[in-house]
Amino acid sequence: MNSLMFVFFLAISVFSINIFAQQYPVRPLRFVVPFPPGGSPDANARALGRHLQFGLKQSVIIDNRSGADGIIGSDFVAKAQPDGYTFLFSGQAFLTNAALHSKLPYDIKKDFAPLTQVVVSDGYVLVVNSSLRINNLGELIEQSKFPQKPIRYGSPGIGSSQQLAAELFNVSSGAFLMHVPYRGLGPAITALLAGDEVQVGLIPLTIVAPHMSSGRLRAIAITAGERWKSWPDIPTVAETLPGFKFAGGWHGLFAPANTPQPILTLIHSEVQRALAAPELMEYFRIGGYEPIGSSPSQFRDYVNSDLDRWIELARVAKISPK
Secondary structure: OHHHHHHHHHHHHHHHHHHHHHHOOOOOEEEEEOOOOOOHHHHHHHHHHHHHHHHHOOOEEEEEOOOHHHHHHHHHHHOOOOOOOEEEEEEHHHHHHHHHOOOOOOOOOOOEEEEEEEEEOOOOEEEEEOOOOOOOHHHHHHHOOOOOOOEEEEEOOOOOHHHHHHHHHHHHHOOOEEEEEOOOHHHHHHHHHHOOOOOEEEEOHHHHHHHHHHOOEEEEEEOOOOOOOOOOOOOEHHHOOOOOOOOOOEEEEEEEOOOOHHHHHHHHHHHHHHHOOHHHHHHHHHOOOEEOOOOHHHHHHHHHHHHHHHHHHHHHOOOOOO
16 A cells, blocks of 8 residues: 555656656746846856847846845845746856855755756966056066056956966966956956956956957966967967966856756756757857856866866965955
8 A cells, every 4th residue: 555655646746746757837037147237157147148038938027136246146046936037047156156265155066956057268368558568478477467557357256267267377477467457247347348456357358359359358378278260369378378277167056956857958958959059159159158068966076176176276266265
C-alpha cells in the first residue's frame, strides 16, 4: 500500500509540474540587475529581455537593485520565491564579491541555480579622458608615477573586475593609478566623461564605443590577447607589457535555488532561441561580446572554476578580503 501511495503522489507531482510549465509564464518576468542603469549588465539585460518577450509571450522587466557592489540585488534574488518569475542577471561581480567578502548574506553555491552564461567578452578598453595629454600606454605609465599630479581611474566598485584589472596593470607596469570606486559602471563613466574626479577607465566596449567615436574618450589599449577586428588600430596592453592579458566580463542568468526544472529548461531554451537571432548577435558582437547560451551544468562548472580564478587574481593584485 505504501508503495502504491508513493507512486500515486509522484504521478500527481509530475502532472502538476507539467501543467504548471504549460501555463507558465502568466505574468511578466523580472530580471534583477544588481547595478544602476547605464552599465553593460543593464544594457545587455535589456537587449536580451526585448528578444525573450517574443517567445515567452510576456514582457521582461529590468529591475535595477544596486548597492554594496551588487550584493543587495543578488541577495534579493537569493531570497525570492523560486516560482520562475525572478532571475538575477549578473556577471563576474557576482563571483568577485564571493572572493573578496569573508561573509555574504547568501551562499552563491546553495542559494542560486546557474541557468546560462549569456555573453562573454575577451577584454576591456583602457580609455582616458580626451583632456588628458596621453596618447599611449607608455605615457600613461610614466605620468602616473608623479604623486603631485595623481591620475585616477574609476570602477563600478571595490572588488569589481575593473578594479582587479587596473591593480594588476599597476603591479605589472609599475604605474600608480589611484582607485576611485563608484556605485556601478554608469556613475563611473559619467565621472570619467567629466574628467575631474577620474581620468582613466577600463570599460566594456559596448558602453564606451560611442564616446570613443565622439572623441570624448581616447582608447589607449585593450586587455585582450590580440587586437580586435572591429577596432584594429587599438593596441593590446601586451604589446607594451608582454604577457599581460585580462579577460573581460561575462553576463549570465541565475534563478533562485529550487526553481522547478521545467521552468529552467524553458527559459534556457528561449535564451538560446533569442541568442540565435541575427540582430541580437550583431548587437552583442559590435559591443565586444560573444553570445554563449551554455547549458546549466556547463555554466555551473564555469562559475565554480571562475570563482577560483578571482580568488587567485585578488591575491596577485594584493586586494584583501573584507
